[in-house]
Amino acid sequence: MVTPTTLVYSRPQAFTDSPTHYCPGCTHGVAHRLIAEVLEEMNLISRTIGVAPVGCAVFAYNYFDTDFVEAPHGRAPAMATGIKRVLPDRIVFTYQGDGDLASIGMGEIVHAAARGENITVIFINNANYGMTGGQMAPTTLPGMKTTSSPYGRDVETQGYPIRMAEMLATLDGVGYCVRRSLHDPKNIRLAKKAIRLAFETQLRGLGFSLVELLSTCPTNWGMSPVEALRFVEERMIPVFPLGDYKVAPGVAQITVRNT
Amino acid sequence: MPKELWKGNEAIAEAAVRAGLQAYFGYPITPQSEILEYLARRMPELGRAFVQAESELGAINMVYGAACTGARVMTSSSSPGISLMMEGISYIAGTEVPAVIVNVMRGGPGLGNIAPSQADYNQAVHGGGHGDYPRIVLAPASVQEAIDLTALAFDLAETYRMICMLILDGSLGQMMEPAEMPEMKPIVQREFDWAVTGAMNRPRRILSSIYIDPVAEEVVNFRLAKRWQEVQVREVRYKEYYLDDAEIVVVGFGTAGRIALSAVRAARAEGISVGLLRPVTVSPYPYSVIEELAKHVQGFLVTEMNMGQMFDDVRLAVQGRAPVEFYGRPGGVVPFPDEILAEIRRLASGQWSPDPDARLSWQKRMASVIQR
Numbered sequence: 001m002v003t004p005t006t007l008v009y010s011r012p013q014a015f016t017d018s019p020t021h022y023c024p025g026c027t028h029g030v031a032h033r034l035i036a037e038v039l040e041e042m043n044l045i046s047r048t049i050g051v052a053p054v055g056c057a058v059f060a061y062n063y064f065d066t067d068f069v070e071a072p073h074g075r076a077p078a079m080a081t082g083i084k085r086v087l088p089d090r091i092v093f094t095y096q097g098d099g100d101l102a103s104i105g106m107g108e109i110v111h112a113a114a115r116g117e118n119i120t121v122i123f124i125n126n127a128n129y130g131m132t133g134g135q136m137a138p139t140t141l142p143g144m145k146t147t148s149s150p151y152g153r154d155v156e157t158q159g160y161p162i163r164m165a166e167m168l169a170t171l172d173g174v175g176y177c178v179r180r181s182l183h184d185p186k187n188i189r190l191a192k193k194a195i196r197l198a199f200e201t202q203l204r205g206l207g208f209s210l211v212e213l214l215s216t217c218p219t220n221w222g223m224s225p226v227e228a229l230r231f232v233e234e235r236m237i238p239v240f241p242l243g244d245y246k247v248a249p250g251v252a253q254i255t256v257r258n259t
Numbered sequence: 260m261p262k263e264l265w266k267g268n269e270a271i272a273e274a275a276v277r278a279g280l281q282a283y284f285g286y287p288i289t290p291q292s293e294i295l296e297y298l299a300r301r302m303p304e305l306g307r308a309f310v311q312a313e314s315e316l317g318a319i320n321m322v323y324g325a326a327c328t329g330a331r332v333m334t335s336s337s338s339p340g341i342s343l344m345m346e347g348i349s350y351i352a353g354t355e356v357p358a359v360i361v362n363v364m365r366g367g368p369g370l371g372n373i374a375p376s377q378a379d380y381n382q383a384v385h386g387g388g389h390g391d392y393p394r395i396v397l398a399p400a401s402v403q404e405a406i407d408l409t410a411l412a413f414d415l416a417e418t419y420r421m422i423c424m425l426i427l428d429g430s431l432g433q434m435m436e437p438a439e440m441p442e443m444k445p446i447v448q449r450e451f452d453w454a455v456t457g458a459m460n461r462p463r464r465i466l467s468s469i470y471i472d473p474v475a476e477e478v479v480n481f482r483l484a485k486r487w488q489e490v491q492v493r494e495v496r497y498k499e500y501y502l503d504d505a506e507i508v509v510v511g512f513g514t515a516g517r518i519a520l521s522a523v524r525a526a527r528a529e530g531i532s533v534g535l536l537r538p539v540t541v542s543p544y545p546y547s548v549i550e551e552l553a554k555h556v557q558g559f560l561v562t563e564m565n566m567g568q569m570f571d572d573v574r575l576a577v578q579g580r581a582p583v584e585f586y587g588r589p590g591g592v593v594p595f596p597d598e599i600l601a602e603i604r605r606l607a608s609g610q611w612s613p614d615p616d617a618r619l620s621w622q623k624r625m626a627s628v629i630q631r
Contacts, residue, residue: 046458047457048457049455049456052467058469061465065463066458067456067463067465068455068465068467069324069327069354069466070465070467070468070469071324072320072323072346075316075317075323078312078320078323078324079323079327080324081284081324082321082322082323082325082327082328082332083324083328085282085308085321085325086281086282087456087457107314108317115310
């Protein structure tokens with residue numbers, strides 16, 4: 001029998017009852033849950049406004065029990081800027097995939113970071129455009145086959161993957177910028193701690209915060225969920241190393257209790 | 260308030276501030292940059308939001324975000340920049356949030372030039388962004404009217420949860436005229452039942468332009484159309500000059516209308532029965548006014564600083580009841596009153612164009628005028 005003393009896992013308050021539309025084995029659901037847990041733990045649900053992207057997470061607003069807007073493709077950081085500038089005491093976050101953030105929305109993300117917009121960005125890097133059927137993304141690995149790189153990404157003609165966390169960390173407006181992975185429980189716990197720190201950064205007005213999360217796309221990768229997790233660990237992490245790329249001094253002083 | 264000498268662009272900026280502008284997002288482009296520059300000084304001193312965006316795409320999406328909170332928000336640009344904003348404009352329209360956009364038009368297409376033009380009429384009034392959406396478009400012809408319409412634009416946008424765009428040409432943005440500024444209105448935090456502000460003490464709200472179910476999107480399209488019908492009934496605005504006994508009616512908006520007024524006055528001095536209709540709202544358009552005039556006048560002369568865009572709307576209203584002539588100067592060229600006066604004299608002497616589309620006759624007449 002589940003009693004308050006034996007209850008160790010439940011749906012976070014920041015979630016609605018909506019059933020998921022994400023594919024089996026996709027780590028979007030894990031990322032959503034981590035955000036929901038953090039918002040609940042920090043008691044921010046009623047103060048938070050989310051900005052959904054265009055991509056698989058276009059329906060993110062169905063899952064979070066917070067106010068939400070839905071941005072044009074890539075423009076979430078600009079929309080978040082508009083919201084935060086008129087409602088500076090609210091918590092504003094964007095949730096964006098790699099096509100959204102690192103391709104069509106490159107201008108918006110770089111300048112939001114450069115301005116030090118006091119917003120939080122959760123960046124899902126799954127190395128392809130999931131929603132439109134698995135085309136090549138700016139983050140697609142060299143040699144990786146996608147529907148628009150059917151012979152494998154040829155760096156001679158299709159260029160190299162973009163490491164967003166490293167790039168954005170060079171900007172002075174950034175308070176916190178890290179990369180984590182969602183491929184196993186240990187890394188999921190580390191990812192949650194990073195998401196918590198990112199929202200703490202915003203809460204304390206310490207500047208732009210971004211957590212890049214290496215994620216799976218079993219459907220478009222043509223893998224089982226387990227194979228996809230292994231792909232993240234063995235193939236993606238060498239190209240996208242996990243790490244803290246910018247932790248401003250004020251952010252480094254924040255202590256977050258493990259939950 | 261006493262009259263002061265105001266430059267068009269700065270007058271629009273100050274009028275917006277006094278109407279309670281809470282946030283401005285913009286990007287530099289000639290000939291509207293003074294709006295951005297003025298508000299870069301003015302907004303911070305009032306503790307209000309100002310961001311010079313990374314692009315017009317950035318600016319319009321900042322407007323979109325701020326509009327979703329129910330704040331009074333504005334952006335401004337000039338023709339190429341407005342083209343870039345069209346994505347966001349369609350999203351704002353689809354989300355049914357209010358926003359004020361100013362287009363200080365310049366010569367085009369493409370990079371064109373920075374001279375005064377009215378070539379974005381069709382983009383503003385009939386098209387622009389994708390999808391089926393209405394929008395209110397106001398066309399001032401003087402600095403004073405630009406001030407008055409800026410204040411009105413916010414009220415219209417909020418009343419109808421709709422984009423309200425001001426279109427004026429670069430000359431009006433750049434010219435200085437004596438004008439009276441309204442009193443400063445205090446910022447009112449409006450409690451809209453749709454605004455996204457954080458779900459404190461209420462159920463959460465979502466603002467989006469996505470309706471993945473076509474049947475639901477169809478409902479939205481019908482809702483927008485119904486709201487537009489209300490706008491068409493209530494909000495048509497125009498100015499008429501010497502129309503009571505006019506046999507020839509000149510129709511022009513903005514600066515072209517203002518120049519035409521000089522020509523109409525000169526023609527009246529010569530004894531020609533001519534009047535002027537100057538639409539102030541070019542969307543909704545004063546179709547019924549023109550339709551009524553068409554029943555008893557000899558004909559119309561449409562004058563624009565483009566290749567004849569509003570001309571189509573006048574013909575639509577006239578419905579073939581009377582001839583509709585055209586005289587325009589596109590590409591950033593501003594007509595002189597004498598040019599329009601010559602056209603009025605031509606019509607008064609009974610020399611109507613032989614082509615069914617009078618723009619063709621006009622192009623033939625212009626062959627000797629335009630520099631090669």
